[in-house]
Amino acid sequence: MLKGIPKIISPALLKILSEMGHGDEIVIADGNFPAENYGQRVVRADGLGGVEMLSAVLSLIPLDTYAKENFLLMQTTQGDPTPTIWEEYFSVANEKDDNVRVGELERFAFYERAKNAYAVIATGEGAVYANIILKKGVIK
Secondary structure (H helix, E strand, C coil), rough: CCCCCCCCCCCHHHHHHHCCCCCCCCECCCCCCCHHHHHHHEECCCCHHHHHHHHHHCCCCCCCCCCCCEEEEEEECCCCCCCCCHHHHHHHHHHHCCCCEEEEEEEEHHHHHHHCCCEEEEEECCCCCCCEEECCCCCC
């Protein structure tokens, strides 16, 4: 065990977060996201929710201060309501990082972007549209 590392961060995920460089992206995926189809590297976090995973990840990496958008959500479709989990995500993100710049991507554009992400964290989050792409910044 290590001091200061959230307990839900597995050794595999800690390795991935350490390997990532400035500008690399990581997906925190909900339970419905086809992680194995789109992830170059997939870390399973079944049984864990998106909010707790977001909090843990953002306690270890900063968001990119140079990017126009560093916190990308999967856009809702066909008049679906804004997911209530988004407010929880915004609250956690703003608590952990002073530089949250939110953007939204259409569903299939999100999938394409996820293909190029460094990794996908496949959570067991049950909320729909609970997928996030984070762009890693520079640790100063």
